[in-house]
Amino acid sequence: MILFALSVAPGIAISLYFFFRDEYNREPRKHILFCFFLGILAAIPAAFFQWLILPVVDRMFAPGAGLIAVKAFFIVALSEEWCKYIMVRYYAFRQPEFDEPFDGIVYTVMVGMGFATIENIGYVMQHGLATAILRMFLSVPAHAAFAILMGYYVGHAKFNPKGTFPDLMKGLWLAVFFHGLFDFFLFLRDHEMIQKHVSDIFLFAGALVTFIISLFLSRRATREHIAHSREKWTGDDRSQPSSSKTNA
Numbered sequence: 001m002i003l004f005a006l007s008v009a010p011g012i013a014i015s016l017y018f019f020f021r022d023e024y025n026r027e028p029r030k031h032i033l034f035c036f037f038l039g040i041l042a043a044i045p046a047a048f049f050q051w052l053i054l055p056v057v058d059r060m061f062a063p064g065a066g067l068i069a070v071k072a073f074f075i076v077a078l079s080e081e082w083c084k085y086i087m088v089r090y091y092a093f094r095q096p097e098f099d100e101p102f103d104g105i106v107y108t109v110m111v112g113m114g115f116a117t118i119e120n121i122g123y124v125m126q127h128g129l130a131t132a133i134l135r136m137f138l139s140v141p142a143h144a145a146f147a148i149l150m151g152y153y154v155g156h157a158k159f160n161p162k163g164t165f166p167d168l169m170k171g172l173w174l175a176v177f178f179h180g181l182f183d184f185f186l187f188l189r190d191h192e193m194i195q196k197h198v199s200d201i202f203l204f205a206g207a208l209v210t211f212i213i214s215l216f217l218s219r220r221a222t223r224e225h226i227a228h229s230r231e232k233w234t235g236d237d238r239s240q241p242s243s244s245k246t247n248a
Helices: 002-021 029-060 065-090 102-127 129-137 139-158 165-188 192-197 200-234
Strands: none
Touching: 002 029, 002 102, 002 129, 002 139, 029 065, 029 102, 065 102, 065 139, 065 165, 102 129, 102 139, 102 200, 129 139, 139 165, 139 200, 165 200
8 A cells, every 4th residue: 555655646746736836827627637547548558569569679679779779769758758649639739728838738747647657556566665766756757857848849839820740749759859868778777788888877877867957958848838827817917826727
């Protein structure tokens, strides 16, 4: 029971944080909860794709850093971020309540945290308390950072009169890049041949630096969209935070 609580707590905490950060025109709870649920569902096709493709890739490439890079970027990161993107693009993006750029971050984070939570349950139940603590402060927040980077451009895409596709693709590929780089360093740590030549601490540091950079960029993206939200809604004589959409 304790392990289960530790595995779901980070995703729920981050989801609540962004729900309450959306203070000027908060999203309906029904959309927030459904996006979280869609994130859980997104893990199914991603896992199936990886199960189907990974054995094929193992036969096509020689063992080494090249194979690990293909797995990290093109199998794991791309499949997971693509499945999250589909949920955001074809559900949240179409909602009439999606009426400001910050909503892109909010909805994408909800999907990302649903995905991260169901993934986290599997890892924590299999590997125990130490994994729960490590993933609480690294892997789950990393998923949130990747989601923010995607959501930032999803928010731009919604209100870009020149077209949505370029911004949507920027968000998707930025999330894939940071997710893939993060996993690349972690996957290298599990490779015996790589470990003989590169320190385990150095590889973990690579993942940590990737996470810190994505966290810095996501923090800046969040501040920018919140500032836009504040300007939009307080400029309409709404000087106090509103929850007008919350109970829709």
